[in-house]
Amino acid sequence: RPRALSGIQPTAGSFHLGNYLGAVRQYVALQETHDAFYMVVDLHAITVPQDPADLRANTRLAVAQLLAAGLDPQRCTLFVQSHVPEHAQLGWVMNCITGFGEASRMTQFKDKSAKQGADRTTVGLFTYPVLQVADILLYQADAVPVGEDQRQHIELTRDLAERFNGRFGHTFTVPSPHIVKETAKIYDLQDPTVKMSKSASTPKGLVNLLDEPKVTAKKVRSAVTDTGSEIVFDPAGKPGVSNLLTIFATLTGTPVADLENRYAGKGYGALKTDLADVMVDFVTPFKERTQAYLEDPETLDSVLAAGAEKARAVAAETLAAAYDRIGFLPAK
Ligand code: TYM
Numbered sequence: 001r002p003r004a005l006s007g008i009q010p011t012a013g014s015f016h017l018g019n020y021l022g023a024v025r026q027y028v029a030l031q032e033t034h035d036a037f038y039m040v041v042d043l044h045a046i047t048v049p050q051d052p053a054d055l056r057a058n059t060r061l062a063v064a065q066l067l068a069a070g071l072d073p074q075r076c077t078l079f080v081q082s083h084v085p086e087h088a089q090l091g092w093v094m095n096c097i098t099g100f101g102e103a104s105r106m107t108q109f110k111d112k113s114a115k116q117g118a119d120r121t122t123v124g125l126f127t128y129p130v131l132q133v134a135d136i137l138l139y140q141a142d143a144v145p146v147g148e149d150q151r152q153h154i155e156l157t158r159d160l161a162e163r164f165n166g167r168f169g170h171t172f173t174v175p176s177p178h179i180v181k182e183t184a185k186i187y188d189l190q191d192p193t194v195k196m197s198k199s200a201s202t203p204k205g206l207v208n209l210l211d212e213p214k215v216t217a218k219k220v221r222s223a224v225t226d227t228g229s230e231i232v233f234d235p236a237g238k239p240g241v242s243n244l245l246t247i248f249a250t251l252t253g254t255p256v257a258d259l260e261n262r263y264a265g266k267g268y269g270a271l272k273t274d275l276a277d278v279m280v281d282f283v284t285p286f287k288e289r290t291q292a293y294l295e296d297p298e299t300l301d302s303v304l305a306a307g308a309e310k311a312r313a314v315a316a317e318t319l320a321a322a323y324d325r326i327g328f329l330p331a332k
């Protein structure tokens with residue numbers, strides 16, 4: 001079986017619809033075809049300030065949501081990044097083969113640091129993509145399921161894998177991004193020209209999976225649509241309607257063309273009302289399942305303990321090979 005690896009940050013509150021459609025759904029699908037490793041990236045989370053108690057709670061919440069979304073610990077390895085020390089260790093090695101200019105060109109860093117200001121930006125945020133490289137290479141991943149916004153980080157991973165292999169001999173699998181075109185970028189419901197995200201979206205444009213279903217329905221019903229009234233998939237001309245069609249099609253497994261036919265001549269209101277129902281049917285059981293996992297910390301802990309053990313076995317082997325190639329003296 002090919003390997004898959006991905007990571008998601010433990011954010012406050014809950015995952016949003018973009019995380020789910022762009023990434024988590026793909027994690028669930030790849031369990032069936034890949035030897036899949038998924039982790040909650042708490043080391044990445046501390047590149048911006050975190051309250052310790054919140055970080056712990058949000059890490060558990062992220063694990064509960066991944067299970068609620070359909071990750072099955074019998075079919076994938078689910079773990080927390082900081083439980084596997086090899087991430088930080090290989091991260092350092094990768095820092096030492098990354099160019100300063102190369103890291104400076106990462107657009108997510110440029111965006112985030114511009115927003116925060118230079119005084120508040122940490123060196124950790126700067127090297128964030130390099131740690132992500134280590135995450136992926138440690139597992140010899142073939143496929144990395146992510147949304148479009150992570151493409152540049154996967155490109156960096158490929159470059160560094162090839163560089164290391166070229167310098168020291170073949171050590172790492174060169175991974176490919178697994179980006180599903182239709183859902184690679186889900187947009188804000190109030191501003192369908194920006195991607196849905198915790199930092200960029202307005203509260204009304206951001207669908208949090210653990211919001212009260214009523215709140216979610218309201219956000220969908222008040223989504224910004226475009227001028228005109230025709231329901232056609234046209235991302236350039238009609239970004240608002242197209243985003244809603246993508247969400248509708250993906251959550252129900254209905255081709256977009258069928259939806260265009262179904263709503264021909266019916267207007268935006270009908271589409272939004274029905275999509276609100278679809279969303280409620282999706283988030284209601286998701287919220288219940290998440291809650292059930294949160295109320296069962298023993299199960300969560302044992303899932304994570306088993307996951308960390310399986311992950312460490314793979315990561316330790318890769319790190320040992322890399323250390324040897326580099327010329328580190330083996331500890332006797
Ligand atoms: P994070 O936690 O920001 O996001 C998790 C995943 O959600 C995707 N995503 C979206 N997809 C479609 N539309 C959107 N609006 C949208 N917003 C977010 C992201 O592309 C991502 O796949 N750097 C990563 C975490 C990471 C990682 C890794 C990923 C750390 N190590 C190793 C892959 C492999 C991140 O911050 O994701």
